[in-house]
Amino acid sequence: MPVGSHFGEQQxxxxxxxxxLTPVWVELTEAIQxxxxxLEAQxxxxxxxxxxxxxxxLNRRAGPS
Incomplete structure (x- = not known):
């Protein structure tokens, strides 16, 4: 999901x-993967x-979901 414009202009x-790069919202586990x-593909x-x-x-501190 694209990040909304209510966060201000992209810089x-x-x-x-x-x-x-384009900012989008993803689940934390998806971002890690x-x-x-x-990194593996260099x-x-x-x-x-x-x-x-x-x-x-962040995932560690969030604890089990």
């Missing part, structure tokens, strides 16, 4: 725009490992 970093797959952006760590930490 991607240059490298994010070059990669064609997508990041893991990108197609993750330079910040991919940090992003994955943060996502896993």
């Amino acid at each position: 991607l970093e240059d490298d994010e725009a070059e990669l064609g 997508t990041c893991e797959e990108a 197609r993750a952006p330079r910040w991919g490992r940090r992003e994955l760590w943060v996502l896993r930490e």
